[in-house]
Amino acid sequence: MNENEFFTVSFYPEKYRDALSLMGSKSGKDIDKDAAAGLTIRDLGDAVTYEEAEVTLLCKKIYHQDMDPKNMPAEVVQQNYTVDKPHRLFIGEVVDVIR
Numbered sequence: 001m002n003e004n005e006f007f008t009v010s011f012y013p014e015k016y017r018d019a020l021s022l023m024g025s026k027s028g029k030d031i032d033k034d035a036a037a038g039l040t041i042r043d044l045g046d047a048v049t050y051e052e053a054e055v056t057l058l059c060k061k062i063y064h065q066d067m068d069p070k071n072m073p074a075e076v077v078q079q080n081y082t083v084d085k086p087h088r089l090f091i092g093e094v095v096d097v098i099r
Helices: 015-025 032-038 072-078
Strands: 007-012 039-044 049-050 057-068 086-096
Touching: 007 049, 015 032, 057 072
Parallel strands: none
Antiparallel strands: 007 057, 039 049, 057 086
16 A cells, blocks of 8 residues: 555446455465465456455555544554554545446
């Protein structure tokens, strides 16, 4: 996300729930997530999505900001950010809808 000007947001049928759960819970540094999830990469030129997506929004980054733990409830910080740095929030403009 940091290095690219574009990102995608994709929507999938229910039957891909397990594949998406794997994608969201494993690191690409540890496994080939695409192969493990059984998803097929679809190159959009400026970004990627997967053939299995019903709809993909191609978005151009227009803003980002690191989340500030001082603005989060203490239990959220304790549960998520005692080791890892806070997430970065991205806002994008939808430039195309791919079906």
